[in-house]
Amino acid sequence: MKVSEVMTAPPVCVAPHVPLDEVTDRMAEYSVGSVLVVEDGALHGIVTDRDLAVRGLGGGLDATARVDAVMSPRVITVEATDDLQVAYRTFRRTGVRRLPVLESGRVVGVLTLDDLLLDVFRRFADLLGPVAASVLQEPPGPPAAGT
Numbered sequence: 001m002k003v004s005e006v007m008t009a010p011p012v013c014v015a016p017h018v019p020l021d022e023v024t025d026r027m028a029e030y031s032v033g034s035v036l037v038v039e040d041g042a043l044h045g046i047v048t049d050r051d052l053a054v055r056g057l058g059g060g061l062d063a064t065a066r067v068d069a070v071m072s073p074r075v076i077t078v079e080a081t082d083d084l085q086v087a088y089r090t091f092r093r094t095g096v097r098r099l100p101v102l103e104s105g106r107v108v109g110v111l112t113l114d115d116l117l118l119d120v121f122r123r124f125a126d127l128l129g130p131v132a133a134s135v136l137q138e139p140p141g142p143p144a145a146g147t
Contacts, residue, residue: 003087004080006119007101007109013038014067016045020056021063023047034098034110037071041106045071046098077102078111084119087111 013036014023026035027049037045047067055070057063076094078087080103090099091113101109 001084001119002080003078003082003084003101003111004103004109006084006087006115007080007111008115009101009109011036011100011107011110013107014047015039016066016068016071018067019064020052020061020067020070023067024052024063027052035067036100036107036110037067038107043075043077043100043102043107044068045073046075046100047071048098075100079103080108084116088116091116 012026012030012032012034014026016037016039023035027033034046034048036043037047045068047070051070051072052058055061056065059070061069076090076096077100078090080101087099091097097113099111100107101111
């Protein structure tokens with residue numbers, strides 16, 4: 001399975017000059033814990049809710065400060081065409097919770113630990129589906145004693 005089959009697309013993105021209060025509004029609007037900082041399709045960084053709390057408003061910056069003042073510019077990425085096992089290894093090796101997904105150098109999505117967890121649940125449900133169907137189709141057993 002490829003990263004592109006599990007990633008969230010399109011990702012929530014902002015430009016480097018966007019003020020912090022707009023970033024928090026965007027996070028709330030889309031119910032996400034991070035946004036990618038992108039300009040002309042090129043990834044410049046990532047900012048998480050923790051970045052905003054610790055380096056942004058918690059660090060004394062004004063809500064009108066630019067997002068590029070608190071973003072993490074060194075971003076670990078995966079390719080949309082990578083096998084999902086590459087993403088698993090990258091998460092394990094780096095300890096990050098979010099991986100921007102690139103295709104030909106341009107941002108096309110984001111892969112989170114939650115995306116992987118949902119994929120595992122889907123696979124597990126696929127495995128259990130036939131088992132559950134066979135269990136539910138069995139005729140009921142004899143009545144319990146005393147009923």
